[in-house]
Amino acid sequence: MNRLVMALLAGALFGAGLHISGMTDTQKVLGFLDIFGEWDPTLMFVMGGAIIPMFVAWRFTRGRTPLVGGSFPAPPSDKIDAKLIVGAILFGLGWGTVGLCPGPALASLxxxxxxxxxxxxxxxxxxxxxxxxxxxxxxxxx
Amino acid sequence: MPVDWIWGLAGGLMIGCAAALYLLGNGRIMGASGILGGLIDGSARGFVSERIAFLIGVIAMPAVLFALGDTVDTHATGSVPLLIVGGVLVGLGTRVGNGCTSGHGVCGISRLSLRGMVATGFYIGAGVLAVVALRGVL
Structure with a gap:
């Protein structure tokens, strides 16, 4: 399979997952962030569910190469800089304002x-x- | 409602499998803001058609499910100022911080990346702050 077909499939699966999980519903997302109100734990299940296959996938990358060739991403940097912190704070403020992040904003278009x-x-x-x-x-x- | 958790878990597993496919197949990290943002600011360098194919899938699949009669509603605010402020902050923040919920959250935490975990802590904290602050104002 070429990389375009796999990218399309991954995108479709990502979109379906965001849709089915309820993450395109801003009420569920804002409900998760509203820890002092009627807390909605759905997002935690989505995140937990998504991390499981990826935890396995990262282990599987060791000593192997991607199907289309090339190499896997370099090990993560541990550099905590101002861009990371400021960016994450700005993103979080916007996320909490509307309840959409980039994936669901695209999936719900x-x-x-x-x-x-x-x-x-x-x-x-x-x-x-x-x-x-x-x-x-x-x-x-x- | 308990049924929401089950759909959340099922959808989450699909998201994780999508990220695993993109990683093991294409050797790339599945971060929505990175894939989209790289096209927008011209930093994509190669991989342009791959990013476009991914984005077509993300947008088209829910559209198909919706067309098949799935009743969904984003329940997003109708307030234009809030939508603009929220959208600009999400676009700016994810690209300055180099990741969003899928990149830092799903792909970062699953490889025990310190950056992913720190970013996730900060954006969830800031999100809680925004929700609490806006509830007091609106």
């Missing part, structure tokens, strides 16, 4: 109506603004 579309366009604008922001954080902490 067909039924998210104008709200979904406005969110996606704003998200793309934010992504365009990221490289200069990264450079700014680098120079501020250098």
């Amino acid at each position: 067909s039924y998210g109506g104008s709200s979904g579309l406005i969110f996606l366009v704003a998200m793309l604008a934010g992504m365009v603004a990221a490289p200069p922001t990264r450079a700014l954080l680098d120079s501020a902490t250098a």
